[in-house]
Amino acid sequence: MSRYWPLPALAACALVPWLPGLPVFWLTLLNYIGISAILVVGVVVLTGIGGMTSFAQASFLGFGAYASAVLSTHYGLSPWLGLPAAIAVSAVAAGLIGAVTLRLRGHYLALGTMAVAMSLYYLFANLDFFGRNDGISGIPPLNLFGLSLVDGRLYLTLIWAVLVLVIVATNNLLDSRVGRAIRSLRGGALAAASFGVNTPAARQLAFVYAAVLAAIAGWLYAHLQRSVNPTPFGLNASIEYMLMAVLGGAGQVGGAVLGAVLVTVINDQLQDWLPRLLGQRGNYESIVFGLILLAVLQTAPEGLWPHLFRGRTRKRVIAPAEALPRRVMPQAGSPVLAVERLSKRFGGLIAVNEISFAVNAGEIVGLIGPNGAGKSTSFNLITGVADPSSGAVRLFGTALTGQPAREIAQRGVARSFQHVKLVPGMSVIENVAIGAHLRGQAGALAGVLRLDRAEEARLFAEAARQLARVGLAEQADRKATDLALGQQRVVEIARALCLDPVLLLLDEPAAGLRHNEKVELAALLRRLRAEGVAVLLVEHDMDFVMNLTDRLVVMDFGTKLAEGTAEAVRRDPAVIEAYLGAAQ
Amino acid sequence: MTGKPFALRFAAATVLALLASTALAEPIRIGVSISTTGPAASLGLPQQKSILLLPQEVAGQKVEYIVLDDGGDTTKAVANARKLIDENKVDALIGSSTTPASLAMIDVAAEKATPMVSLAASAAIIQPMDAKRAWVFKVPQNDDLMADAIGDHMAAHKVKTVAFIGFNDAYGDGWAVQFKRVAAAKGITIVADERFARTDASVTGQVLKMLAGKPDAVLIAGSGTPAALPQKTLHERNYGGVIYQTHGIANNDFLRVGGKDVEGTILPVGPMLVAAQLPDSNPIKAHALEYITRYEAANGAGSVATFGAHAYDAGTLLAAAIPVALKQGAPGTAGFRAGLRAAMEGQHGLVMAHGVATMSATDHNGFDSRARVMVTIQGGAWKLLP
Amino acid sequence: MDSTIVAILVQDGIVNGAIYALLALSLVLVFAVTRVVFVPQGEFVAYGALTYAALDSGSTPGSLWLLCALGALAFVAGVIRRGPVLRLAVTSLVLPAVVTGLTLWLAPLKPGVAVNAALALAIVTPMAPYIYRIGFQPLAEASVLVLLIAAVAVHLVLAGLGLVFFGPEGSRATAFADFSLSLGDLTLPGQALWILGLTAALMAGLYGFFGFTLLGKALRATAVNRLGARLVGIATAQSGGIAFALAGAIGALSGILVVPLTTVYYDSGFVIGLKGFTAAIIAGMGSYPGAVLAALAVGVLESFSSFWASAFKEVIVFTAIIPVLLWRSLRHVTLEDEEE
Incomplete structure (x- = not known):
């Protein structure tokens, strides 16, 4: 699909309804499909991409529809004013509901939103202001240049034009700095937070965005139907929208449209065919629909879109751009990180016990020790992923203890993970660009409106530069999780470098690398050292560690066993006995 | 069934x-x-x-x-x-x-x-x-026609206070509005206005609230078998007043589920339901009996319901x-x-x-x-x- | 609102809450073992209730034919996946045939409460493991979202079939025993005592099952670590089937217990199940005693809100979980989890 598809698509929206011979009822179906698709695009962003399952989307449709219905009937305002009102009401409601429910994860969120949906349904149905169960009828149609949009054809053009714009906006959003934050929520949230992504804010943003799309759909619905009542906004409706997303393919925006088409058309066709096959008594539509759904899920759990439109990897063009501003690096040898009597207890188990050491600018320090010595836990304590039980971590003399991971990242601490944490659906270079998250400012709106292109170019130029630096420039457009595990570790290093770190923490960077790759990695780390970066690394490959590091800290059973140069540590009798002795 | x-x-x-x-x-x-x-x-x-x-x-x-x-x-x-x-x-x-x-x-x-x-x-x-x-x-x-009938019956039987309970949907809401109108006209006080959902397992809370108002009569506005639940609960609480229902309950499933607890219920219905008891002079009798005979021939004895007859009437009107x-x-x-x-x-x-x-x-x-x-x-x- | 009313409301709430507790327990169990949010749980309540009510009135329940059909499908699905044919034939063909034979023979005789309840359980319970084999076993590796949607699909099918088999109107059965217990102003109907007693017994039974039997321990092991359980020789599919069977049995039993007390409809189960869910979430979807307490609390809250503001009862009950969830999530500061 070319970048310019929206133009012919918009033209088609204007022309298709007037095709001679197009059955009139198709217009009706297409109208409903369009409205559903707009909402389901929101479900894709929220659930398929952001990993948050919400069963309250039809309630937001209701907020939008009721807002415009109330304004245009009770207060006689123009239906066009209903749109901003619908968006505002729904966004505020989503903001409030999100603030309460988004702290929940996974199935808790799904069920929490189910409860919200039930509650809102009965609220709509019992308030006189909303016309109780009978709802509000006699809603005026939309007018455009004096033309009343009661005709299905004109309304079809409007709905599908809105859908095209919504898809463009959503694609823009997802391909922006904020969009990468949202995409990292599913499966890569911990890593994203370690690179300064405000993950709660990203969750909230996705939730509000989906609610706004639902409100737009609700506004269109109210003025198409010209009456509203609680039934289309209940839990069953929300479930149906979720079905559309999952059936079509919840991971892709296109899946939303496909799902809306499939569910609507299948239901319509069942309505035609089942009475002919099974007779006019009883009703078997929902039974057969459920069976079809189950069959599709079993053959294509990720939805149908990836099966129909498979595997096109877009090549990202890296334009030359002005380099991003760099951090002022500290004087070589000046203290960067100081770990003071750090301890971490899990119940009765002491994982880290009163560890103290320091890392200076332009120095590579190795943290070694047998498995379970507490190395990775120490990493997590330093980067704010876990809170220490006692002790302190200082960066340039300022305490980091108790700070969230993203605050620590802001100060120039970057890391890689023992178990690789790359965002599964994203390309290598997009993953790397997450490292540069804090070096950009563009917000969601700038992303949607494409006002962020200059900044994006700079971020991606930086990502490409770091990727080239670690020798993976060729792999930039591949899916990150398609690379060999060793290479994925190197991608993590490139991502860390994108932060422009003063302190780099690497957890087993050489694991899974071939010999010459290790040599290149070592050379890279030496260059970083020369630039004044402080490096702390955990590594099991003793040759690699011994040749590279300036100093070593040896841990065993959570306590520091020894500290010193590679030579000194190698001769330390305690170390030989506890660790090296066993190895040699 | x-x-x-x-x-x-x-x-x-x-x-x-x-x-x-x-x-x-x-x-x-x-x-x-x-x-x-x-x-x-x-x-x-x-x-x-x-x-x-x-x-x-x-x-x-x-x-x-x-x-x-x-x-x-x-x-x-x-x-x-x-x-x-x-x-x-x-x-x-x-x-x-x-x-x-x-x-x-x-x-x-x-x-x-x-x-x-x-x-x-x-x-x-x-x-x-x-x-x-x-x-x-x-x-x-029209619901007002039915509500008026209930109002007349209540007034004739000196009912002064009524507790209302209806479905938490359009049916119950519609009746609440109509009954408030009728009650105001007949000088009847509504001592409770409660709602219940069709699939509720218990209406004990609502019934206690209604009984607290000591009503002369209770009006239940629901359709089909769910409307029997408040009545059964009232019965369990030994309520002694008259219980009114609406024409929504008029099918035999209601009698089956309600059993002896719904004896004595009073309700307005379309004449179809009791066609056999109508005098022969009533023009509706023959038409309604024909419908009942045909419906029960196709669907079994005792299967007729007033709701079905509305569809039949719609066909009659069009024909x-x-x-x-x-x-x-x-x-x-x-x-x-x-x-x-x-x-x-x-x-x-x-x-x-x-x-x-x-x-x-x-x-x-x-x-x-x-x-x-x-x-x-x-x-x-x-x-x-x- | 005097003390009598309070007492009656509490009693009513606890009886309903006991049913929610049973459902909450089985939901927690199924989720822990299979990661399936078992939406069709409610249908098992309705099927159990309406099957029992049909037997109680001396007729043959339509769900019997569904049992046979599901058994046959499960047999085919099992054979396609190269299961042991003989064992499959016994569990999915012979068993429904025996149940069908017994039902056709006994139902017209009106054999009494115990036999009817046993028949209803025998008809409804095996459907759950059949459904697991047909619908969920092929999706064992899918995400929680896909499993949830598959559960919704099963719910659609079962609810639709429920309407076909049992019709749109509700049913009620005669009480197990026609006695009631008077405690001052409070009259406890015999059926309510049955519900409370059986719920307590069932919970004790489950506690014993999970605490002291090998099978129960195996299920718990699967819940903690699926891969680990497989490595030590516990088949995921088998434990999933057992979890579903338990959930089906608990659902059907709940239905059999409530149907003499209230009218049950083909679609009653969904909202009852949702309230069971609510309790399970409040308890954190992992704690059995917590789920029971939360379910009782939900029942009592529901009972009181139907007294105070019946039109807004559902609003109150379903909104109440939000502060609880908020409190839970504030108490346990969750770090970014990597599960999807």
């Missing part, structure tokens, strides 16, 4: 009917959108079965019925109406079973200039009469209008549809299972007090009150 197999023999009949209908001249097509699933299925299913009893030929023209389910969902009801008009080219609509869905269909019927006969209770469907509602007719008794409308145009034309509308509006003294209708430009229901009788439950059966 239980254990009905898939009705394949009807499938065969339907396929034959569909094949036959494509031959010869354009038949008259009637589109039906009712709630055969979802919360209003107890209304929609007997209606669906009653549609099968409607005449297949009127005035020498074949009549074809296309039945769609809306599950009580207004969006679906509107989509069905559009589908029936645009795709099936129907000449008239019947439906829907519930008030909100019927209200939502009005716009489509008016926009497409297709007459529509609603099967739902609320008078709001046909009042206030306006250009849109000119296309809309309604065969069930009466078709011969007149045919003079205005052939089926499938705007002239025929306008003719149907005018002919229905012109009906005078049309006998149906639920009453005698005299329509006018302002009254698209046309029923008078002959369309309702007061009945009680005695010995597990409906008994006409004098």
Whole structure:
């Protein structure tokens, strides 16, 4: 699909309804499909991409529809004013509901939103202001240049034009700095937070965005139907929208449209065919629909879109751009990180016990020790992923203890993970660009409106530069999780470098690398050292560690066993006995 | 009730009917959108079965019925109406079973200039009469007619205080509004206004609240078997006052589930329910008995429900209008549809299972007090009150 | 509102809450073992209730044919996946045939409460493991979202079939025993005592099952670590089937217990199940005693809100979980989790 598809698509929206011979009822179906698709695009962003399952989307449709219905009937305002009102009401409601429910994860969120949906349904149905169960009828149609949009054809053009714009906006959003934050929520949230992504804010943003799309759909619905009542906004409706997303393919925006088409058309066709096959008594539509759904899920759990439109990897063009501003690096040898009597207890188990050491600018320090010595836990304590039980971590003399991971990242601490944490659906270079998250400012709106292109170019130029630096420039457009595990570790290093770190923490960077790759990695780390970066690394490959590091800290059973140069540590009798002795 | 197999023999009949209908001249097509699933299925299913009893030929023209389910969902009801008009080219609509869905269909019927006969209770469907509602007719008794009957009965029996409990949906809401109007007119105090959901497992809280007001009588506004639950709970709490129900409960399942706890209930219903007890002079009797006989022949003894008869009445109304409308145009034309509308509006003294209708430009229901009788439950059966 | 009313409301709430507790327990169990949010749980309540009510009135329940059909499908699905044919034939063909034979023979005789309840359980319970084999076993590796949607699909099918088999109107059965217990102003109907007693017994039974039997421990092991359990020789599919069977049995039993007390409809189960869910979430979807307490609390809250503001009862009950969830999530500061 070319970048310019929206133009012919918009033209088609204007022309298709007037095709001679197009059955009139198709217009009706297409109208409903369009409205559903707009909402389901929101479900894709929220659930398929952001990993948050919400069963309250039809309630937001209701907020939008009721807002415009109330304004245009009770207060006689123009239906066009209903749109901003619908968006505002729904966004505020989503903001409030999100603030309460988004702290929940996974199935808790799904069920929490189910409860919200039930509650809102009965609220709509019992308030006189909303016309109780009978709802509000006699809603005026939309007018455009004096033309009343009661005709299905004109309304079809409007709905599908809105859908095209919504898809463009959503694609823009997802391909922006904020969009990468949202995409990292599913499966890569911990890593994203370690690179300064405000993950709660990203969750909230996705939730509000989906609610706004639902409100737009609700506004269109109210003025198409010209009456509203609680039934289309209940839990069953929300479930149906979720079905559309999952059936079509919840991971892709296109899946939303496909799902809306499939569910609507299948239901319509069942309505035609089942009475002919099974007779006019009883009703078997929902039974057969459920069976079809189950069959599709079993053959294509990720939805149908990836099966129909498979595997096109877009090549990202890296334009030359002005380099991003760099951090002022500290004087070589000046203290960067100081770990003071750090301890971490899990119940009765002491994982880290009163560890103290320091890392200076332009120095590579190795943290070694047998498995379970507490190395990775120490990493997590330093980067704010876990809170220490006692002790302190200082960066340039300022305490980091108790700070969230993203605050620590802001100060120039970057890391890689023992178990690789790359965002599964994203390309290598997009993953790397997450490292540069804090070096950009563009917000969601700038992303949607494409006002962020200059900044994006700079971020991606930086990502490409770091990727080239670690020798993976060729792999930039591949899916990150398609690379060999060793290479994925190197991608993590490139991502860390994108932060422009003063302190780099690497957890087993050489694991899974071939010999010459290790040599290149070592050379890279030496260059970083020369630039004044402080490096702390955990590594099991003793040759690699011994040749590279300036100093070593040896841990065993959570306590520091020894500290010193590679030579000194190698001769330390305690170390030989506890660790090296066993190895040699 | 239980254990009905898939009705394949009807499938065969339907396929034959569909094949036959494509031959010869354009038949008259009637589109039906009712709630055969979802919360209003107890209304929609007997209606669906009653549609099968409607005449297949009127005035020498074949009549074809296309039945769609809306599950009580207004969006679906509107989509069905559009589908029936645009795709099936129907000449008239019947439906829907519930008030909100019927209200939502009005716009489509008016926009497409297709007459529509609603099967739902609320008078709001046909009042206030306006250009849109000119296309809309309604065969069930208006809820105000039924509420007035209850009000009269209460006043005659010196009921001063009433506790109300209704479904937490459009049916219960509609009755709450109507009953407040009637109570104000008759000087009756409403001491409690409670709601319950159709599938609630317990209404103990509501019943305690109602009893706290020490009402002379209780009015329960629900449809079908769920309406028995408040009454059973009242019975458990040894409530001694009179219990009124609405015509929504009038099927034999209610008697089956209610058992001895619903003895003595008083309710207004369409005369169809107690047709056999009507005097022979009543013109409704023969018509209603014919419906009951045919319905029970197809669906088993004791299966008849008043909701089904509304669909039958809708068919009767259309069948009466078709011969007149045919003079205005052939089926499938705007002239025929306008003719149907005018002919229905012109009906005078049309006998149906639920009453005698005299329509006018302002009254698209046309029923008078002959369309309702007061009945009680005695010995597990409906008994006409004098 | 005097003390009598309070007492009656509490009693009513606890009886309803006991049913929610049973459902909450089985939901927690199924989720822990299979990661399926078992939406059709409610249908098992309705099927159990309506099957029992049909037997109680001396007729043959339509769900019997569904049992046979599901058994046959499960057999085919098992054979396609190269299961042991003989064992499959016994569990999915012979068993339904035996149950069908017994039902056709006994139902017209009106054999009494115990036999009817046993028959209803025998008809409804095996459907759950059949459904697991047909619908969920092929999706064992899918995400929680896909499993949830598959559960919704099963719910649609079962609810639709419920309407076909049992019709739109509700049913009620005669009480197990026609006695009631008077405690001052409070009258406890015998059926309520049955519900409370059986719920307590069932919970004790489950406690014993999970605490002291090998099978129970195996299920717990699967819940903690699926891969680990497989490595030590516990088949995921088998434990999933057992979890579903338990959930089906608990659902059907709940239905059998409530149907003499209230009218049950083909679609009653969904809302009852949702309230069970609510309790399970409040308890954190992992704690059995917590789920029981939360379920009782939900029942009592519901009972009181139907007294105070019946029109807004559902609003109150379903909104109440939000502060609880908020409190829970504030108490346990969750770090970014990597599960999807």
